[in-house]
Amino acid sequence: MLALAVAAGEAFLASSLRRVQVAESAAFARDQLRQSVRRVQMPGPRGRIFDRNGLCLADNRPSYCIAYYVEELRQRGPWIRTIDAVDADIDRLAGVLGVPRQLSRASVSNHVLFSLPMPLLAWRDVGQETLARWAEAQESFPGVDVYVQPERAYPQGTLAAHVVGYVRRDRPLPLPGERFHFYLPEMFGTNGVERQYNALLTGHSGGQLIRVDARGYKHAVWEGDPAVAGRDLYLTLDANVQRALERALKGWRGAGVVLDPRNGEVLALASSPAYDPNDFVPSISAGQWRRLLSDEALPLVNRAIQGRYAPGSTFKPVTAIAALLRPGFDPEETYPCEGVFVLGTMRLRCWNTYGHGPVALRKGIEQSCNSYFCHLGQTVGYEAICEQARLLGLGQKTGLDLPSENAGLLPDAAQKERSGGGRWRPGDTCHLAIGQGQLLTTPLQMAALTAAFANGGTLVRPFLARYERQPEKVRELGWPTQALARVREGMRDVAALGTGRRVQVRGVEVAAKTGTAEYDSGGVRRKNTWVTAFAPFAQPSVAVAIVVENGESGGLTVAPMVREVLVAALGEAPPVPGEASPVTEPLPLGGD
């Protein structure tokens, strides 16, 4: 009986051991790997960003950090001793290097408890002098070393800041179910194309397998897959045009967009004032960030795609084309401008107090006569104008490859009632016809709209990434050639004879439209001043829209800016005394 019990016991143990060690061995081996092997992500260098001529807008530079390898400072006993030791050592090193501490005690303890095998970056992005001091003191600081990590750099400073955006470093979220895995902080695009094309720029992170013991100390490193650099991004921007645009806007609050009307490439896109993306590297200080946020000039806002402005008279070509499309409309029919347009009880002043006299369509555009366009509005009705505005993309996002684009606002009767404004009145039609009232557009929308008049009636989708996007036609507007030609000629007259004479560029025939939209800002009448333009007239390769807040007038304030941009984009012929020959072929792209 006892012998039986012994035999049974032994047999039971043997079979249990067989189950655990032979049958289920693989599962236990896997469990062991899972608890002792950690995958550490090694970010690949981020892709660079270039303009269309290969000028680098966002680069990587080596950033030298002073790093603690905490496990080499490991102390016996509870964790708090190791934390204390590292903390004290950082203080000591701070004294030797002569730089203030960057790390709080809390972050040291956080690192020791949660990311032990990773280097603890005590000073990030240190200068040459600090590195030299470090090299001298190195001997007496075991467990401390220089750690090089790629850091973002924007060699052109504020140039195209709103397009390029900036990056932020952050610890990536661990994949679900990977509680114990560690990651080095990675760069994330937070704004601009850095954010829009983050996936492309980031590339594939490599991994390293680290074997850790039960207390989290690194035991061995196994080779993992190497990091793969992110892909470079080539933009449609032309740095020369961009620079000209930014220089023109300098000192003003405003924005401008330059498009190639043939395909929708964005040649320049600027918002003023701008910020320096280098301030965000390696991380922006709290004070700096607060200053940027509280600045009432709103430097962080990209006015070119987020600013909502009444287009004013630059909208008039839309009213004009809507009228021309109406059967039986006679563009030669004149309307007598007496300096004021009376509609019931409403009196709407024309900017020329004395009146323009009898005005037909072409002169109406050239002189930007409000009375004439109010009359047109009443003639064709707001539905027709809205229809054309909608077809031209107002009230919708253009689909540019930048985050946070604004759609603006295209008012109609239904919208007005929804927003509690009451019934649509004839006066609203009048306001719409001259680009005032509820209508709000972004500079980008106006540039795309101008591009449609420039390229013969095709709304193109603007884009920034040269090889990631294809030129795309949003729609053919199907305007009769005759009608379009009348509007274009009107715009050419604006530049040649009318309000927009200051856009003229020697050797290039320019078409333009100025605009001055009044708005009420806290009881003060302010003006948003606009110019939209395209050139060369016969075969346009540039369409521009610029808005300046609180300017004098479109013709005075903005037209010279447009001229500078056009000169940068198309070049200007040398002055020939007494002769101005119209050049229809675009000149070779010139320098500044």
Place this chain on the structure above:
Amino acid sequence: MKAWLLRFRQLNPVLLASMVGLCVLGVLFVYSACSVREDPELRLLYMRHAEVAVAGLVAYLLCAWCNYRSLLKGIWPFYAATVGLLVLVPFIGEETMGARRWLFGIQPSELAKLAVILALAWLYGRRGARRGPAAFFLTLVIVGVPGLLILLQPDLGTAMVLVPTTLAMLYAANVAPRLYWTSVAAGVAVAAAVLGAVYAAERVEMPQERRETLLRATGLRRHQLNRLQVFLFPDKDLHGRGYNRRQSEIAVGSGGTWGKGYLKGEQYLLGYLPPSVSSNDFIFAVLAEEAGFAGSLTVLLLFLGLLWPGLWVAYRCQDDMGRLFCVGVVALIFSHMFINIAMTIGIMPITGLPLPFISYGRTFMLTLMVALGLVQSVSIHGREAETRF
């Protein structure tokens, strides 16, 4: 010289070889388990183990060549001394991890195991021993006094291991069969009730106070309850209370058929198997990880090499005293081996019972070698007629 050799030829070779084999494994794997310790003294723990093995072997041979019958006559002073030491432990013993178990560098509770076996063997083995209910209750006293003192240390494992040992001896002595089986049934019922209470406290919806009351009614201490809970619900608290069980299971399981190789066990090397237990209670996990199923089976066979001849010696013995003693030693070793290996792979609750000859633990090792030496003595002298006694 020739006489010496003759004396060695008297020894049961399987018993001796198995024991030496287990001791060699013990030294090897205590070395491996302690090789990662930082304290140089702890790294030399295998040397202490080897020293005790050698000293134990000397004691073993001395016991083997003595006649156990004359030794057994001196049992009561030994028993009394052991109980005396156990009484002293709570007052002047060294405290480690919430329990007082050591006195003058030895663990009296280990001596008590041998003392109880010897006492019972003497009680039922002498001529004309009575085996009625009165003797049964006397047994309860003989086992109960040291048992209770050990429980108070507290050391539930050692106290509990006395139960199967006593039961095996009583069975072999055929003491009061009806009372015996009734007690066994009652014991099983109590054990089932305790387990059931712990299970119910976890799984059945009830207010917190009633849960506490129920757990207190089992009469177990907090850490003992924890171990039962870990046993019943192994996946509940893998990073806390269930950690050791889980890690030892991973160690054994990941060893596979042939093991990872000597000194290559990752569980203790990386510290997942806590170093404080890897050299004693969980030494089998170290061995099974490094030597695999092959190694585990070798250990089981070596133990069989102790248990089987032990029972054979008992069977061949002429007098009850020797027979009962052998049965007691076999039951003691078997219980330790079974409980220890079973807890390592999670099929028994965790108790601090060492694996005989392999776990580091000097008092227990010495005690067992003396016990096995006496079994050899029974093997040599037990076949002689008792008339000479």
